[in-house]
Amino acid sequence: MSAAASLFSRAAPLLILAALWEFVARAGIVSPGALPALSSVLAVFAGEFSRELFYHTWLSLVRGAIAMAFAIPFGIAAGILIAWYLPVRVVLNPLLQCLYPMPKVALIPLTIIWLGIGNLSKISLIFVGALVPIVMSAYQGARSIEQTLLWTARSLGARESEVLREVLLPAALPEILNGVRTALALAFILIVAGEFVIANNGVGNLINLWGQAGQYPAMFAGVLLISAAGFAVDRAFVALSSRMLAGRQS
Amino acid sequence: MTQADVSPSSGGGSDAAAPVIGVRDLDHEYRPQRGKPVLALSNISLDVKRREFLALLGPSGCGKSTLLYLIGGFLPVQKGSISVNGAPVVVPGPDRGVVFQNFALFPWKTVRQNVLYGLEKQGIARKEREERASHYIDMVHLSGFEDNYPSQLSGGMKQRVAIARTLATEPGILLMDEPFGALDSQTRTILQGELLSIWARSPMTVVFVTHDVREAVLLADRVAVMTARPGTVKAIVDTRFPEGMGAEEIMRTREFTERVDALWGMVRSEAVAAGAGGRA
Numbered sequence: 328m329s330a331a332a333s334l335f336s337r338a339a340p341l342l343i344l345a346a347l348w349e350f351v352a353r354a355g356i357v358s359p360g361a362l363p364a365l366s367s368v369l370a371v372f373a374g375e376f377s378r379e380l381f382y383h384t385w386l387s388l389v390r391g392a393i394a395m396a397f398a399i400p401f402g403i404a405a406g407i408l409i410a411w412y413l414p415v416r417v418v419l420n421p422l423l424q425c426l427y428p429m430p431k432v433a434l435i436p437l438t439i440i441w442l443g444i445g446n447l448s449k450i451s452l453i454f455v456g457a458l459v460p461i462v463m464s465a466y467q468g469a470r471s472i473e474q475t476l477l478w479t480a481r482s483l484g485a486r487e488s489e490v491l492r493e494v495l496l497p498a499a500l501p502e503i504l505n506g507v508r509t510a511l512a513l514a515f516i517l518i519v520a521g522e523f524v525i526a527n528n529g530v531g532n533l534i535n536l537w538g539q540a541g542q543y544p545a546m547f548a549g550v551l552l553i554s555a556a557g558f559a560v561d562r563a564f565v566a567l568s569s570r571m572l573a574g575r576q577s
Numbered sequence: 578m579t580q581a582d583v584s585p586s587s588g589g590g591s592d593a594a595a596p597v598i599g600v601r602d603l604d605h606e607y608r609p610q611r612g613k614p615v616l617a618l619s620n621i622s623l624d625v626k627r628r629e630f631l632a633l634l635g636p637s638g639c640g641k642s643t644l645l646y647l648i649g650g651f652l653p654v655q656k657g658s659i660s661v662n663g664a665p666v667v668v669p670g671p672d673r674g675v676v677f678q679n680f681a682l683f684p685w686k687t688v689r690q691n692v693l694y695g696l697e698k699q700g701i702a703r704k705e706r707e708e709r710a711s712h713y714i715d716m717v718h719l720s721g722f723e724d725n726y727p728s729q730l731s732g733g734m735k736q737r738v739a740i741a742r743t744l745a746t747e748p749g750i751l752l753m754d755e756p757f758g759a760l761d762s763q764t765r766t767i768l769q770g771e772l773l774s775i776w777a778r779s780p781m782t783v784v785f786v787t788h789d790v791r792e793a794v795l796l797a798d799r800v801a802v803m804t805a806r807p808g809t810v811k812a813i814v815d816t817r818f819p820e821g822m823g824a825e826e827i828m829r830t831r832e833f834t835e836r837v838d839a840l841w842g843m844v845r846s847e848a849v850a851a852g853a854g855g856r857a
Binding site: 473475476478479480481482483484485489493494497498500572574575576 | 646649650651668669670671673674675677679681683684685687694695698699726728729742743746
């Protein structure tokens with residue numbers, strides 16, 4: 328199958344869905360309030376709300392990026408140290424076990440009380456949510472390393488800090504990348520959820536405001552845009568991951 | 578008899594006569610997180626001479642690998658002592674190179690990078706590192722595969738990389754834990770021959786763990802036969818063939834067959850005791 332044909336076969340379900348959406352809305356099967364036509368949603372991107380929409384989506388993405396920029400290194404370091412040092416495990420593991428199943432959106436009121444309604448509370452929320460899967464994956468990855476890899480490194484003369492950096496970390500990398508991918512998806516949820524409640528800007532706030540004001544095409548455009556951003560980030564991350572793991576798969 | 582063995586000339590305490598590895602009264606217990614400790618090794622005393630090739634032969638579960646890990650410094654010595662070049666073993670070190678059955682290659686490194694790793698840790702200058710890596714990659718016949726990743730290699734090639742990586746740091750002692758156990762029989766035979774010729778060219782002290790009687794007789798100067806758990810040394814058998822004989826040549830001799838038969842007789846009763854008797 329050619330590349331064009333394979334691209335088409337993957338895009339076809341989406342195109343069918345888009346056509347169905349347009350048809351259902353145009354034919355009046357559902358009310359335009361519940362589902363505006365796709366064409367009118369897409370028109371928003373060229374219309375009066377366009378600038379506002381892109382600007383606020385940008386603000387949201389920057390928040391997410393800042394939170395991830397902290398969550399990734401902290402999460403990896405924490406996970407590996409938990410796996411490596413018993414005292415760290417004893418202290419941090421119970422905390423992690425509690426945090427793992429907790430719905431992070433439940434922390435929203437708490438972050439408002441502690442950190443106000445500015446950027447800090449939203450970024451912290453995303454940070455905490457993203458941190459958990461990264462820590463877990465780094466921990467699992469480090470725990471599942473083959474003993475003989477560590478022994479080999481030591482017998483070749485590596486010091487403990489070198490064993491951590493040069494053997495344990497790269498050995499755990501496939502697991503860590505899985506964890507970061509999960510964290511990215513969670514981050515998008517928390518970006519929007521946080522902005523619904525505690526923001527005066529950001530795409531989540533816009534979706535909320537436009538929904539309340541009855542600007543349904545604009546609201547749908549906001550949903551579409553942040554979804555597309557989430558999709559693009561995920562695809563880019565998958566591509567980056569397979570590049571980082573190049574050579575490991577046969 | 579013991580008196581006569583101690584000739585005046587060997588009593589001088591010269592370097593060559595002193596054992597490179599000395600194991601004394603060694604016991605070792607496995608202490609699982611749950612359940613009772615299991616005695617894996619009991620009362621092991623063993624000397625390995627300089628440039629000797631010693632095989633540890635025994636049924637699976639007899640603790641022969643454990644003994645190797647203790648010599649390597651990977652497990653803590655609990656009772657008794659192990660010395661290497663006169664100093665007690667505490668931690669792993671580059672004086673004792675190690676090759677594992679599962680190859681233990683770094684999958685994120687290419688063949689060359691794997692071989693270079695130990696040389697970097699030894700602080701060897703870049704130019705010499707590169708030269709040595711090429712030399713040892715060539716020695717195990719992997720020239721042309723320097724930039725391949727382990728995932729792109731066959732099992733036999735992976736073990737060649739692991740051997741090159743260990744030899745490159747030029748350890749005085751080579752510890753091998755069933756290094757050919759995961760390979761098909763043809764590849765195993767070829768690698769056994771290559772190991773013999775490498776060892777003939779650059780003699781090291783080798784401790785080689787195996788459960789394969791033929792392999793032990795073919796490769797080793799002496800074979801230490803171990804009992805089923807708890808592992809003890811049941812007998813030490815001389816299996817040296819004249820220097821310069823290749824693997825094929827050795828295997829065609831009558832002595833080879835006889836020694837294999839004799840050792841098999843000793844190992845079989847232990848294998849039966851270890852619960853592997855069903856396989857004959």
